Amino acid sequence: MEFIKNPNISVDCVVFGYDPKTKSLNLLLIKRYLESKDGSEVLVDDYVLTGYHIYEHETLDDSATRVLKELTGLTNTYKKQFKAFGDPNRLKNEKDMLWIDNEAFNFRTVTIAYYFLVKTEDVDVNKNKYQAKWFPITDLPELGFDHEKIILEAYEDLKVKCLAEPIIFELLPDKFTINEVQDVYQSILNIEIDNRNFRRKLINKKYIIPLDEKQVGVSKKPAQLYMFSKDIYEKMYQKNYLISM
Amino acid sequence: MEFIKNPNISVDCVVFGYDPKTKSLNLLLIKRYLESKDGSEVLVDDYVLTGYHIYEHETLDDSATRVLKELTGLTNTYKKQFKAFGDPNRLKNEKDMLWIDNEAFNFRTVTIAYYFLVKTEDVDVNKNKYQAKWFPITDLPELGFDHEKIILEAYEDLKVKCLAEPIIFELLPDKFTINEVQDVYQSILNIEIDNRNFRRKLINKKYIIPLDEKQVGVSKKPAQLYMFSKDIYEKMYQKNYLISM
DNA sequence: CTATAAAACGTATAATTGACGTTTGTTTTA
DNA sequence: TAAAACAAACGTCAATTATACGTTTTATAG
16 A cells, blocks of 8 residues: 655635624635636636645644635634544545546645634625635535535534633624624524523623623614623633533 | 645544553553664654554545554544644754654655544553553653644643543443542543542433442442443433533 | 441532513604 | 603522532441
8 A cells, every 4th residue: 555645735714704784604705716627717616615735834823824814814813723634535526526637636635624713894805816705604505625524514613612612702893792692602503592691691701891882873772882801711711620521 | 935845644643541550641652763864763762652644545534543553453442633733843853853864854744633542451552563651641751753742732632522521431441430430530630529529420420320230359348330321422412502601 | 346448328508500570771653 | 752662681589500518338358
């Protein structure tokens, strides 16, 4: 048996955003753009994650950060490397074979997959060279390669992670209402939460700071605005492993 | 800028075991064996994780499973891919430069790291071609490459994971006592647990089955033996995401 | 048959959760 | 300008779970 030769290494970025208007967890995807068999570039009728090869002197993390910046302009976002995908057949589904020159299939392609949590409002989807678009996680378009699998694994990881750590605030504006936070949890976890209990629990957290501000431009009683203090969270909750099982 | 050329892809395996006698979480490491500058093989005076290149038609998971089997003979163990390491300088520390031909440094080496939980009793450390040895996680030897970093990240992941899922039983014999389970938690998390509360909590789990057996060969009141039912666990606890934060 | 020590059981209290009713405050509309 | 509408915000109680201990049981060693 032989070792894999000339493998390709890339990063792929699953970008999560939250849209308060539709109350949906969204994914930023781009139109697929491939080299066809005759050497010209073709736009394939499906969507993919943004990803790219890694530069010679670049760390994996830096590479992912760069790809995200090119796509969104953002630099200081929540980022997590969640899994590497490298099955020998991961790019060999029938549909993809039509587009890519078979030569490419002689080389293993391993991708280190990251997910990002961004504030949708911070992203101008038209400010990049891609045809980027937000899609609700509940209504994804046709996806290229094995990117649906990658997305679903990122989503599973996010579900677990957002219950363990207050990363949910990465998806919201700096100032938010309690109900907005509840909506995000409900959208991500696909569950119903009792508002009164949720409210009490969240307000009691030391790291949730009430501001001297209320919502403006709403046609009902305006809600109190809060902010999340990462500082306080990190000082108070520094890893104490307590049994719960 | 150039993309990385001819990268090396491998898997590395962090093997955790638990020793009931010393009540310590252990790691299975091997003596390092390298090609020196003149082409001969040298035994370096430090330890490393077992790892290996990936074969041409092998998935990442299969590759890790193969490496573990070569090392321990075991095939049905708990396995988790927890992180990829691929910094451009990850193999370039001074000590390693002495041993490896500099040529090797022209190529990026990305490793997909897995950790395994095994039952120490099932492993015969001398049944492989390596000089494998168990080390307490609290007293690791000098480690080659960036393997200390890899181990520490695996350990962090294990701590979180063992609180979220009952993977701890992967480290224990099929038949165990309540106190043994407590000892494992204490060793992994480095905490003290109240035995009376822990006992009550664990016994109340539906997936902890009391057996018609007691400890033998102990010079005190022999403890009741229990088993873990993965079946029952999986049937009862299928992912329901409940808010706790 | 008694001392020993771990195993196993028990109890009282505090904290958290879950389910649900009520009040408050702002905007709209009648 | 008062009332209706409605989300925001607060409150209550029972059930569950966590925490902190004290007590009893039981097999073995001497």
